[in-house]
Amino acid sequence: MQCGIVSIGNELITGQCVDTNAAWLSRQLAELGVPTVVQVTVGDDVAAIAEAVRRAMARFGLIVVTGGLGPTPDDVTRAALASALEVGLTEDSDALAQIEGYFDRIGRTMSDSNRVQALIPAGAKAISNPRGTAPGVKIERDGGTLFALPGVPAEMRAMFGESVRPFVEAQTAGRCILQRRIHCFGISESRVGELLSDLMKPGREPKVGTTAADGVISVRIIASGASREEAVALVAADERAVCGRLKVAVFGRDEQTLQAAVGSMLADAGLTMAVAESCTGGLLAKYLTDVPGSSRYFSQGWITYANEAKVARLGVDAALLERFGAVSAEVAEAMAAGCRERAKSDVGVSITGIAGPDGGMETKPVGLVYLGLATASGVSSKRLLLGAHLDRSEVRDRAARCAMDWVRRHLSQR
Ligand code: ATP
Ligand code: MG
Numbered sequence: 001m002q003c004g005i006v007s008i009g010n011e012l013i014t015g016q017c018v019d020t021n022a023a024w025l026s027r028q029l030a031e032l033g034v035p036t037v038v039q040v041t042v043g044d045d046v047a048a049i050a051e052a053v054r055r056a057m058a059r060f061g062l063i064v065v066t067g068g069l070g071p072t073p074d075d076v077t078r079a080a081l082a083s084a085l086e087v088g089l090t091e092d093s094d095a096l097a098q099i100e101g102y103f104d105r106i107g108r109t110m111s112d113s114n115r116v117q118a119l120i121p122a123g124a125k126a127i128s129n130p131r132g133t134a135p136g137v138k139i140e141r142d143g144g145t146l147f148a149l150p151g152v153p154a155e156m157r158a159m160f161g162e163s164v165r166p167f168v169e170a171q172t173a174g175r176c177i178l179q180r181r182i183h184c185f186g187i188s189e190s191r192v193g194e195l196l197s198d199l200m201k202p203g204r205e206p207k208v209g210t211t212a213a214d215g216v217i218s219v220r221i222i223a224s225g226a227s228r229e230e231a232v233a234l235v236a237a238d239e240r241a242v243c244g245r246l247k248v249a250v251f252g253r254d255e256q257t258l259q260a261a262v263g264s265m266l267a268d269a270g271l272t273m274a275v276a277e278s279c280t281g282g283l284l285a286k287y288l289t290d291v292p293g294s295s296r297y298f299s300q301g302w303i304t305y306a307n308e309a310k311v312a313r314l315g316v317d318a319a320l321l322e323r324f325g326a327v328s329a330e331v332a333e334a335m336a337a338g339c340r341e342r343a344k345s346d347v348g349v350s351i352t353g354i355a356g357p358d359g360g361m362e363t364k365p366v367g368l369v370y371l372g373l374a375t376a377s378g379v380s381s382k383r384l385l386l387g388a389h390l391d392r393s394e395v396r397d398r399a400a401r402c403a404m405d406w407v408r409r410h411l412s413q414r
Helices: 020-031 046-059 077-085 093-106 112-118 153-171 189-195 228-249 258-269 283-289 307-314 318-324 329-343 392-413
Strands: 003-008 036-042 062-066 089-091 119-121 125-127 136-141 144-149 176-185 207-213 216-225 250-253 273-277 298-303 347-353 368-375 378-385
Touching (some): 003 020, 003 046, 020 062, 036 046, 046 062, 046 077, 046 144, 062 153, 077 089, 077 119, 112 119, 189 207, 189 216, 189 228, 216 228, 273 283, 307 318, 307 329, 318 329, 329 347, 368 392, 378 392
Parallel strands (some): 062 144, 273 298, 273 347
Antiparallel strands (some): 089 119, 136 144, 176 216, 347 368, 368 378
16 A cells, blocks of 8 residues: 655745645555655645646545645635535534534534535545544555544644554554664765665565765665564565675664764774774764763773874874874874874774865865774775865765774774
8 A cells, every 4th residue: 555645735836834644654564564656736726736646646545635625715624625526515413413522512602614624525434533523534545545634733633543553553454564774884875776676676575775964874675564564574585685786885783873883893892992093083982972881992082183282192293294184194103003002992093184165275175084094904095085075074974984984994894
């Protein structure tokens, strides 16, 4: 079963109100294993609503419409539904009783305009609204089911819970939906797409897709099984395939972060780590120590922004700074070796670069960052060009993550 959502209201298409209903509905339905294929927004216009509803009913097994069920003349959803179905409107006695009951409860008399809300398309069913006057409408036609709910978010949510959710659950009875995310770093989203192209083909089950945030590429696997065991097995098979193809780029799954992955590798190997940071100003140390229990492997860090600090605190040779500049492979290596030695740690990591927006030159542009890595087997450096499309905070963030990823990849080779 797939879903189409139709959001109705002039306030939505004029930008006075943001359509949060469609986003909320799609999330809820996804958790129930029903993907939303289309979301459309239309104004309070009978012909436009009828057209959107007809199209959605022709394509989807489930259609959820929100808005325009109120008592005022601009609320035309009921008339539009009748037009889409080519039937008339009839007064529904259940709906009228509900509206009267609502006004009884709040101690007010019902006005004639509220009576309009009891009009529903012939053959449709009124569904109760526990929080307001406007009853919803349920229509079954050609194997598809449409629910029309009020636009007010609290009413819409309450009615979804009372009417739509149980309906969907009954349709998908017993099926189990499982989701797994596999996180990678140091690989582009397009490369991941190439490596997983057959798994990501539209229509394939389980569904496999990617998202990218802060340089982390996450592969999402969603499997639906007739039982929990079946869904578990489907997810596991795809997870093996994904990890087998993305290899060392994979650092974790679900809630696991890059810093937690590095941390557990250091802890498992019984190694300690120290950092020396220039352009990231302590961000690398912050990330590493965000992880509970990081004192097992994180020993200390230096923020050596000024050249004199690099010399005095880390023992960087002033001649290197003079000759190659602070943002150089030579200085990155000296910083890494210096912090490793002074902290007496197994691993020393350094970051020096130009975070911008100013300070770039032709030979050393904004986004140029050198990482240094010192271990028992020697010292090396890595040059990153984090590009003009990242702003200052993004350059710093990416530099810190790249440093953690380098440590992770280094440890995974041991
Ligand atoms: P009522 O009986 O309360 O009038 P209704 O079905 O007529 O119900 P609308 O008039 O369409 O509801 O919307 C009422 C209010 O609900 C809007 O002014 C807006 O603030 C909010 N609303 C409507 N649709 C949405 C939506 N898709 N996302 C977020 N808010 C919405
Ligand atoms: Mg209204």
